[in-house]
Amino acid sequence: MKVAYEVVKARRDQLAQLLAEHQYLPLAEVCTRLGISEATARRDLTALERDHAITRTYGGAVGDYNRRFDSFRERLAQSADAKRRIAHAALELIKPRTVLYLDGGTTVHAVADALAIGGPRPLTVVTNNLMVAERLSDVDGIELNVLGGQYLRRQAVILGPKAQTSAKLWRYDLALFGAEAISARGLWNTQADVVAVERTVAKSTKSTVFLVDASKLGASAPVFLLPWTDIDKLVTDASADVLAHAGIVLPNRSLVTC
Amino acid sequence: MKVAYEVVKARRDQLAQLLAEHQYLPLAEVCTRLGISEATARRDLTALERDHAITRTYGGAVGDYNRRFDSFRERLAQSADAKRRIAHAALELIKPRTVLYLDGGTTVHAVADALAIGGPRPLTVVTNNLMVAERLSDVDGIELNVLGGQYLRRQAVILGPKAQTSAKLWRYDLALFGAEAISARGLWNTQADVVAVERTVAKSTKSTVFLVDASKLGASAPVFLLPWTDIDKLVTDASADVLAHAGIVLPNRSLVTC
């Protein structure tokens, strides 16, 4: 029997809500919870999937509520091995009791991964990346802070003028940044507002360290970030020779190779 | 054929990672991605489920990576119906182009749920609750901002002195708060640092509105928040009679019942 449009809509909203809460529900559960037949449950699920509210699975469905950071995660997978090695090298630079800033990029996220498993404690960590925040929140010995500002879900980062203002609320001992490209002149990134926050942080940190994997050497990016003279260390998997060949020459104490 | 223990472990780690990235994977996909038979895939999945790394589903599995806000979600379920009705009443108070603050509590989260589906646009939303943030990020017509400060994963909120400072970066047209208890004297909450942020926001908003479901009437909470005279509106499912019986009398224009 036909039923009022609003009734259907309300039920589907409720179903989306249920899936958001339970993450996964088998079809039979959907039927009993909503008091509907399998046929209707299936139809509701396919409708919700068409609207990108859920993902169907064989025998049930999964809520999309939590599928954030998808594009960020894909980038995490790129050069994952190099990032891991760089991250472990970077861990050596972190002393207990430091106030540590972790940048929003994927390379720096690998440091968060490593820090979550173990490393110097206690630490005060500040970040503008919410994936980093969640990786390190609830880790014993780490006090986790986030910048305020506009939240951009795609990149899982907080940016904008308010983020710059809020970045000035802390004094950092050590800031770890990523970059999209490096050249003889210095470090580059793709987004102006990302660079704006990074520069603000760089101004109030005692030590500035960049983590850059070798794939960024040939790359190019539109926004200039910092000249080599402004950074304290570069951690990379590229050898000093390769760097020199690209016109990048750093004093020995500034280069950490892995 | 038996295979080295480490090989198995590495493969299962990879599988967990895969599920964290993809949220859901059907069994066949697991097989092809890892190059293993169904039987082994099943065995890997049951092993991972035993370790609480994933959740099995019929025909595949779901990653648990994102099951962080569980305790918050449980509280969301309490008086869910009343909260939904209150939220819809609160929606009426929001005009397009306002700068809206959304408090960290569960009742206010229901407003975010409602706003995500539809409501006045455009809006600038500021919140200290990361679940609210994620609900409303990437919604067309809503610019989403978060406070900076210490991130407490359990409650999914940002608190502390930095949060207060950062709250002052905005001028709010309307602030929606929740409270844990109400009495003749006013509104109460359980945590001092939550109240501290709420008071800071209350000082820089044109209009202060509280959303409180009837179950909070008999409740008690240790930290005093605000007297009734400091708020502009109370949205509740409790009737004026019941409120009066508890010694709470508000002018008509300040009370929204639903």
Added chain:
DNA sequence: ATTTATATGATTGACTCCAATCATATAAAT
């Protein structure tokens, strides 16, 4: 009031998934 559109539940045959069982290859132990 009559017609049209559609939301629902039941049925069905094809398809998929699952747990149990078995044979086998190979790592680990002796």
Added chain:
DNA sequence: ATTTATATGATTGGAGTCAATCATATAAAT
């Protein structure tokens, strides 16, 4: 080197799931 333990893939019967189809009841349109 031999034995033991176990990780793997194949098979199979049983159970569960799916898409398609149909009849029906009722909301919405006329």
